[in-house]
Amino acid sequence: MPSPQSHDHAAPAAGAAKAWGGVFREPTDKRVEAFSESVSFDRRLADDDIDGSIAHARMLAACGLMSVQEADAIAHVMEEIRGEIRAGRFEFTAAKEDIHLHIESALTARLGDTGRKLHTARSRNDQVATDLRLYCRRAIDRLDRGLAALQAAFLGLAEREQGLVIPGYTHMRRAQPVLAAHQLLAWCEKLGRDRERLADCRKRTNILPLGSGAIAGTSLPIDREHVKDALGFDAVAANSLDAASDRDFACELAFVLSLTAVHLSQWAEEWILYSTPEFGFVLLPEGFCTGSSIMPQKINPDVLELVRGKSARAIGNVQALLVLLKGLPTAYNRDLQEDKERVFDSIDTLEAVLGVAAPLVAGTRFDRERIAASLDRGHLDATSLMEALIAAGVPQRTAHELVGHLVRSAMTRGVALSELTDEEFAREYPGWNAGLRAALGPHNAVDRMVSQGSTAPASVAAQLAVWRERLACGLA
Numbered sequence: 510m511p512s513p514q515s516h517d518h519a520a521p522a523a524g525a526a527k528a529w530g531g532v533f534r535e536p537t538d539k540r541v542e543a544f545s546e547s548v549s550f551d552r553r554l555a556d557d558d559i560d561g562s563i564a565h566a567r568m569l570a571a572c573g574l575m576s577v578q579e580a581d582a583i584a585h586v587m588e589e590i591r592g593e594i595r596a597g598r599f600e601f602t603a604a605k606e607d608i609h610l611h612i613e614s615a616l617t618a619r620l621g622d623t624g625r626k627l628h629t630a631r632s633r634n635d636q637v638a639t640d641l642r643l644y645c646r647r648a649i650d651r652l653d654r655g656l657a658a659l660q661a662a663f664l665g666l667a668e669r670e671q672g673l674v675i676p677g678y679t680h681m682r683r684a685q686p687v688l689a690a691h692q693l694l695a696w697c698e699k700l701g702r703d704r705e706r707l708a709d710c711r712k713r714t715n716i717l718p719l720g721s722g723a724i725a726g727t728s729l730p731i732d733r734e735h736v737k738d739a740l741g742f743d744a745v746a747a748n749s750l751d752a753a754s755d756r757d758f759a760c761e762l763a764f765v766l767s768l769t770a771v772h773l774s775q776w777a778e779e780w781i782l783y784s785t786p787e788f789g790f791v792l793l794p795e796g797f798c799t800g801s802s803i804m805p806q807k808i809n810p811d812v813l814e815l816v817r818g819k820s821a822r823a824i825g826n827v828q829a830l831l832v833l834l835k836g837l838p839t840a841y842n843r844d845l846q847e848d849k850e851r852v853f854d855s856i857d858t859l860e861a862v863l864g865v866a867a868p869l870v871a872g873t874r875f876d877r878e879r880i881a882a883s884l885d886r887g888h889l890d891a892t893s894l895m896e897a898l899i900a901a902g903v904p905q906r907t908a909h910e911l912v913g914h915l916v917r918s919a920m921t922r923g924v925a926l927s928e929l930t931d932e933e934f935a936r937e938y939p940g941w942n943a944g945l946r947a948a949l950g951p952h953n954a955v956d957r958m959v960s961q962g963s964t965a966p967a968s969v970a971a972q973l974a975v976w977r978e979r980l981a982c983g984l985a
């Protein structure tokens with residue numbers, strides 16, 4: 510054993526087993542290995558790490574920093590390692606810290622000096638940033654397909670329920686009648702914006718950090734454009750200091766996913782209510798409900814409750830990432846290792862939610878009979894009548910007050926507005942006539958809508974056509 514003070518170069522250094530061990534005189538404490546390892550979670554970056562390493566090796570060969578044969582050998586062994594990791598035949602150990610060092614040491618064990626050349630002009634700082642971007646890019650593309658599938662499920666249900674009028678609610682009080690399809694397409698719109706945000710986030714994710722080195726770049730003659738093209742990045746990161754430390758893309762992705770999760774939570778909450786016996790609007794597929802272990806009659810909306818509940822994780826992950834970054838000086842700091850589990854969790858959570866949401870929507874139907882039986886409650890046509898009076902020349906404030914009186918009379922008598930007599934209407938508004946009566950009733954109220962984007966059947970038909978077209982392109 511060399512003494513701690515020994516500078517005998519012939520003796521093996523205490524940290525020789527580590528890729529960074531040369532300068533060390535003492536071995537790493539086992540507790541530190543356990544504390545600082547990341548391979549238990551960053552092994553998920555294995556594919557991206559291998560793709561990045563192969564592209565890097567080929568670039569090194571193109572730049573004369575290794576031979577083409579050496580790059581070929583590296584690529585070949587990398588594919589072997591990939592196969593072993595996928596098959597679960599690769600050994601992971603905390604002593605080797607992270608996925609990057611695992612793969613590189615397996616390469617070196619098989620290729621000797623050729624393997625030892627791979628890390629030329631590369632640091633784990635630009636390597637991990639590259640891997641995470643590749644991982645997020647793939648996730649974004651999968652999530653986009655998942656969101657499109659959910660939109661398609663909402664569209665399909667909207668098409669099946671064309672013409673069905675349901676009560677629309679504000680403040681969870683009956684407000685105005687709407688087409689069920691209109692309400693379903695509202696979710697397509699929200700998810701559509703989520704997809705736009707994902708696409709926008711993808712642009713800033715798809716920038717290549719590799720070639721930035723640890724912080725300052727490299728004095729070796731590399732070609733970053735070569736790697737950029739090989740890995741399908743849109744551009745090379747402009748500033749090496751920024752590139753190794755930039756995790757904006759991870760925050761953005763986590764935020765986009767948290768907002769998506771919030772949309773899905775709102776939807777879940779709505780359908781939890783709508784599927785209660787009290788509302789009785791939607792009938793959830795039984796395969797997407799669960800029972801109670803003590804109350805035999807229960808058919809519970811647990812899937813929707815979990816969709817609502819899982820938004821908490823996605824929201825928490827954004828918070829964690831922002832707090833992680835807020836104290837970091839420029840360039841890589843090991844704190845950044847904590848980013849991955851939060852990003853992975855947001856991606857996993859949304860994928861899990863989308864995986865059940867789309868089939869749940871596809872298997873749901875509306876209870877037309879129950880909806881029709883209660884549609885006359887709540888004076889959903891009051892605004893329609895008010896607008897008919899405005900069209901007849903009554904100032905809005907006057908029309909509002911007048912209809913308020915009529916609603917009060919109907920409430921007192923326990924009838925619908927349309928059940929008031931012509932005399933009762935004429936007492937409030939002397940110009941009362943059959944044309945005004947045509948504004949009453951929830952179906953008439955819907956049919957009379959004319960504004961762009963309204964719940965009028967023609968407007969909803971136009972929305973359906975647009976979404977049919979968009980999703981046909983997007984899903985192809």
Ligand code: ARG
Pocket residue numbers: 547551607633634637841843845846847
């Ligand atoms: N496991 C590390 C991470 O996830 C990789 C980069 C380590 N770099 C370093 N200089 N220690 O951030």
